[in-house]
Amino acid sequence: MSTQEKPGLWKWYVLKAVVAALVLFVGYKVFVDKPIPEQPAPTQNELDSLSEEIELIDEEPEAKPEESPKPPAEEAPSAAVTEPPPNLVELIQPIVDAKDDFLPEVIEGYEGVSFDKLASFPYEVPLDPITNKVELAKLSAQIPARIKSLDRKPVAIRGFMLPLKVENGLVTELLIMRDQSMCCFGTVPKINEWINIRMAGDGVQPIMDQSITLMGQLKVGEVLENDYLVGIYEMEGDKMIGPLDL
Numbered sequence: 001m002s003t004q005e006k007p008g009l010w011k012w013y014v015l016k017a018v019v020a021a022l023v024l025f026v027g028y029k030v031f032v033d034k035p036i037p038e039q040p041a042p043t044q045n046e047l048d049s050l051s052e053e054i055e056l057i058d059e060e061p062e063a064k065p066e067e068s069p070k071p072p073a074e075e076a077p078s079a080a081v082t083e084p085p086p087n088l089v090e091l092i093q094p095i096v097d098a099k100d101d102f103l104p105e106v107i108e109g110y111e112g113v114s115f116d117k118l119a120s121f122p123y124e125v126p127l128d129p130i131t132n133k134v135e136l137a138k139l140s141a142q143i144p145a146r147i148k149s150l151d152r153k154p155v156a157i158r159g160f161m162l163p164l165k166v167e168n169g170l171v172t173e174l175l176i177m178r179d180q181s182m183c184c185f186g187t188v189p190k191i192n193e194w195i196n197i198r199m200a201g202d203g204v205q206p207i208m209d210q211s212i213t214l215m216g217q218l219k220v221g222e223v224l225e226n227d228y229l230v231g232i233y234e235m236e237g238d239k240m241i242g243p244l245d246l
Contacts, residue, residue, distance in 0.1 A: 052123060084229065103158055103213075110215045112155040115178040118157075118233065119192045130226035139222050144230065151220040157235075158213045163206050164196075170203030176214055176235075191232055196223070199237040213241045 002218050092202040103112040123142050160180050162230035178193040197214060216237040 016244070017098070044221050047180050059172060075200075103156070107213070107215065109155040110154045111150075113150060113155045113157050113218070114208060116157060119190060121147070121192070123190070123192050123232065125191050126230055130222075130224060130229060131227060136222060139229065143220065150218050153218055154215070154238075155218045155235075156215045157215055157218075158211055159195075160210075161206065161208050161212055162194075164209070166206065167203060169206075171199065171206050172203040174204075176212070191229075195233040195235050196231050197235040197237045199240075204237075204240040207240075207242070210242070215241070216241055 062245040103114060105112050121142070121144050126135070126139070130139070155220055157176060159176040159178055161171070162173040162175040162177060163173075164175060165171070174197050175194045177189055179189070194220070197216065200216075214235070214237055216235045216239075219236075221232065222229055223234055
């Protein structure tokens with residue numbers, strides 16, 4: 001073959017290779033890389049028929065592992081079990097009021113009078129000294145007439161004793177109070193909730209843990225010491241009896 005025929009033969013080989021490549025590409029597109037036909041969307045009837053075939057399965061909740069019981073903690077002693085010290089027993093006792101519901105109207109010729117009656121009205125105590133009769137009259141006007149009617153009358157009154165003066169083991173001067181607030185708790189009662197009593201004779205036995213009944217001549221009116229008001233009730237005591245004697 002001559003040198004002039006070599007270029008034409010080379011072109012023929014190139015053209016043949018291009019045709020072969022085109023044939024392979026067309027064959028791949030036609031037989032291998034086919035487009036997937038688009039499927040129509042299912043109708044409502046088809047969906048309903050499919051849902052009837054589905055069986056629902058109830059899932060049982062997973063059983064939680066049982067917790068091991070915790071060891072009981074050390075219990076602190078309750079307040080009810082803990083006993084207070086002996087020196088605090090009296091401090092936690094409630095205030096006891098002298099009950100006059102069963103006090104007779106007359107006891108051995110003495111009219112039975114209760115603190116419910118003697119303390120049934122308000123009384124304003126002045127802080128300044130009483131220096132004239134006008135101020136004293138204003139104070140006296142606070143005491144109702146029903147209370148003033150007991151002045152100089154023999155009465156029997158029930159309450160709790162607070163000794164003020166003791167001679168030879170007997171109480172000769174004392175306060176009889178509506179309750180035990182002053183003698184046991186240090187609380188100052190109202191001025192119409194106590195009576196200052198001076199006992200006749202040798203005196204009486206000191207009894208502070210229960211209510212007593214004292215008989216004597218009651219005095220109603222302002223009691224002054226160094227021009228200061230210190231009380232509105234006094235009594236000249238004749239004798240004392242206990243609640244069991246009534």
